[in-house]
Amino acid sequence: MESLINKNILLGVTGGIAAYKSAEIVRGLKKAGSSVRVVMTQSAQEFITPLTLQALSGNPVSTDLLDAEAEAAMGHIELARWADAILIAPATANTIARLSSGRADDLLSSITLAFDGPIGLAPAMNQAMWKDERTQSNIKNLENKDFSLYGPGSGEQACGDIGLGRMLEPSEIVELFASLFKAGSLSNKSVLITAGPTQEPIDPVRYVTNRSSGKMGYALAEAAVEAGAQVTLVSGPVNIKPPASCNFISVETAQEMYDAVMHHVSGKDVYIGTAAVADYSPTKVEGSKIKKDGSNESLVLEMKENQDILKTVSDKEDRPYVVGFAAETEDLLKNARKKLEKKKLDLIIANDVSDKSIGFDSEENEVTLITNSEEVLLDRSSKKKIAKRIVEFISNN
Ligand code: PMT
Secondary structure (H helix, E strand, O other), X not given: OHHHOOOEEEEEEOOOHHHHHHHHHHHHHHHOOOEEEEEEOOHHHHOOOHHHHHHHHOOXXXXXXXXXXXXXXXXXXXXXXXXXXXEEEEEOHHHHHHHHOOOOOOHHHHHHHHOOOOEEEEEOOOHHHHHOHHHHHHHHHHXXXXXXXXXXXEEEOXXXXXXEEEOOOHHHHHHXXXXXXXXXXXXXXXXXXXXXXXOEEEEOOEEEOOOOOOHHHHHHHHHHHHOOOEEEEEEOXXXXXXXXXXXXXXXXXXXHHHHHHHHHOOOXXXXXXXXXXXXEEEOOOOOOOOOOOOOOOOOOOOEEEOOOHHHHHHOOOOOOEEEEEEEEOOOHHHXXXXXXXXXXXXXXXXXXXXXXXXXXXXOEEEEEEEOOOOEEEEEEEEHHHHHXXXXXXXXXX
């Protein structure tokens, strides 16, 4: 568990019978080389005292959002900044529901909301509460927001029931949590990703564009960063915050995207063309706004074909591993395979954009990864999860 050496870990303890096992988790984290600070909810203090966890962690235990003295020493925002990762164990059904809905009405929920790094949860509750569809929907929501889940395990519960809901053993939780810091599958690799739409101007106030939101490309950038890669993200105009640790280049037109990619592609290990680049742009951009003066019943816009960025990258002599997307409305796999061959790609990701609930501007996607020798369907899931699986696939190829 070397990955926990010198890490700042904030352990959140919430009110369940398994809270007594948190003492062992503090010991396990300390033994693995981490500094530990504990935050307890009010009800957790009914099961184990702050003094116990203070003695074991060697740090004061924080319990109250409105404690002026504690806030003066290390306030909730400083605690969120101090932590490299948060582990909540046990995580009760109530805590899971509150985290899922983004509540910030106690110290632990406020810190979690303000925190921008990895969060692990070790659920512990009665088996019927765990099975309940509201808990399952909250868990799904948190997983989609990249919370890592450890357990629960199955067996006899404190209330006498038998089933899923027991908190995992402290040693298992610490081991699973340590894997958050393991070197990623793309460490030492550099990845260039394009995302979003392009905007092709017609006149100073109008442009031709498409419905790409950038969600798929940004999710890939985030997954690649998490996998340890150095990421350059070239993006058309979207409303999403790029991952903090990537080299971000903002562009508007297909020509600007082409220029940015050509400028940054050399030396890259992987290129992923997620952007919905305009195939055509107006031949002429009017210098002033086109007027509707009543003399023309129709307006003809002449368009010229844009350079294919993906093809240009794959034609390079020192080319990276080249990944393209195929946004298709018919004959999905056949057309995607044609693009794989024509553009000489290593991998093409076939995306059925005729289905409005996946593809353009949706939270979820369903894609097929196609290489010369393989075809792998990634079932419908959040774009974040799909991105992780794509990154995993790339790192294994
Ligand atoms: O952004 P979201 O709302 O999350 O939506 C995601 C997405 C649907 C845009 C994405 O998953 C996707 O399918 N992107 C590819 C969109 C597209 O333009 O596909 P295409 O089949 O027209 O192009 C094939 C490939 O060539 C793409 O990798 C594209 O980036 C690339 N291309 C196309 C034209 C061009 N001039 N240069 C290119 O590099």
